[in-house]
Amino acid sequence: MSLAVIGATLGAGDRPVGLRAEGDRIVAVGPDVMAEPGDELLDATGTALLPGLVNGHTHAAMTLFRGSGDDLPLMAWLRERIWPAEARLTADDVYWGTRLACTEMIRSGTVRFWDMYWHPDAVARAVRDAGLRAVVGAPLFDGADPDGSGALRADARASLDALESAGPLVGTAFAPHAIYTVSEPSLRWIASESEARGLPVQIHLSETRDEVDDCVAAHGVRPAAYLDRVGLLGPRTVLAHGVWLDDDELALVAARGATVVTNPASNLKLAVGGVFRYPAARAAGVAVGLGTDGAGSNDSLDLLADVKLLALVQKHAAGDPTAMTAAEAWAVATGARAPGLGASGRLAVGEPADLILVRRDAPELAIGDLTADLVYAASGAVVDATVVAGRVLMRGGVVEGAREIVACAAEHARRVNGGASASAS
Numbered sequence: 001m002s003l004a005v006i007g008a009t010l011g012a013g014d015r016p017v018g019l020r021a022e023g024d025r026i027v028a029v030g031p032d033v034m035a036e037p038g039d040e041l042l043d044a045t046g047t048a049l050l051p052g053l054v055n056g057h058t059h060a061a062m063t064l065f066r067g068s069g070d071d072l073p074l075m076a077w078l079r080e081r082i083w084p085a086e087a088r089l090t091a092d093d094v095y096w097g098t099r100l101a102c103t104e105m106i107r108s109g110t111v112r113f114w115d116m117y118w119h120p121d122a123v124a125r126a127v128r129d130a131g132l133r134a135v136v137g138a139p140l141f142d143g144a145d146p147d148g149s150g151a152l153r154a155d156a157r158a159s160l161d162a163l164e165s166a167g168p169l170v171g172t173a174f175a176p177h178a179i180y181t182v183s184e185p186s187l188r189w190i191a192s193e194s195e196a197r198g199l200p201v202q203i204h205l206s207e208t209r210d211e212v213d214d215c216v217a218a219h220g221v222r223p224a225a226y227l228d229r230v231g232l233l234g235p236r237t238v239l240a241h242g243v244w245l246d247d248d249e250l251a252l253v254a255a256r257g258a259t260v261v262t263n264p265a266s267n268l269k270l271a272v273g274g275v276f277r278y279p280a281a282r283a284a285g286v287a288v289g290l291g292t293d294g295a296g297s298n299d300s301l302d303l304l305a306d307v308k309l310l311a312l313v314q315k316h317a318a319g320d321p322t323a324m325t326a327a328e329a330w331a332v333a334t335g336a337r338a339p340g341l342g343a344s345g346r347l348a349v350g351e352p353a354d355l356i357l358v359r360r361d362a363p364e365l366a367i368g369d370l371t372a373d374l375v376y377a378a379s380g381a382v383v384d385a386t387v388v389a390g391r392v393l394m395r396g397g398v399v400e401g402a403r404e405i406v407a408c409a410a411e412h413a414r415r416v417n418g419g420a421s422a423s424a425s
């Protein structure tokens, strides 16, 4: 399988280039690169070629709960809407919710995501059928009760077994939900298992101030130090949120080589009251990625919307418009500031053939600096084509089968929400 992308500019470049992929890798890129016999051709005239975006934290199938109970307080939303609906979820529901999420991500230029959700085998199947890349893990809970640790270990093993044949584009991770929902013995077990198996760990950390206060009260140290004490802070660890990490914690996260994924839209919507301290994190040397979080708390999966929020909240929190530049925000969104998420953010020979084409004649991109326009003016609507592992998943703005996927997902959402989503009133 080979692909030739011909006629795009490379980023903001002013002359057309070609890019060839063989299998899932880029084998040539430059002004003299032409299509070769047998190549599938992607005519990229009038577009700019860019690395795809990386969604470092989401719960993809939560698209099923979009628009349901949005403006409730967090606990009421969980107790009245989400938990009863999640109790009704089948693997088939999760499959279609994830297919919907994948369709949205493909349309808005995301090529890779990190997912934490129930029925991970159904998530993996949906990712494979959609053609995206993902790292998938079932959320692990034991109610912070050591007596539940045996059941948690059985759940973890079952989900790893279920993901064994997930295919080359789907990675597996341990996904302990958070330090306040998983007991210390379970966290220590996950640390040793992930080490033995060489698997990444994704966990929510330091999302709310209450989490920090409770951690200090229970363990005598702040969340990052606690995670380090149980052996879970390392180069394969991906921390979602990190809003309240202080200077000592940021230094510790950097020293251990862990990644923080900031989710500005989710933090704003759930009103966590703080902003991830990006300038301090970068100064400390922390690897940082961008995530949407689930559609229950965003509710969009469009990273071209969230990259703007990323830059704006950093500027606003610092009281300094230079606190985050468009180029820096773009680098974060493409994974270039977080090697642990698995993407380099570069289009070069030997890199995975994961790329997007954006229309340079889109009204939002036609004038001014391309990177600034992408960050501050564009939405996912400017994306014309998405390619993952050398396979064209969207061409000319069209994702094959999108209508059927939307219809199936809507039908499943009606069932899990008890009919609530069927009403527009």
Ligand SMILES: [Zn+2]
Pocket: 057, 058, 059, 204, 240, 293, 294
């Ligand atoms: Zn989350």
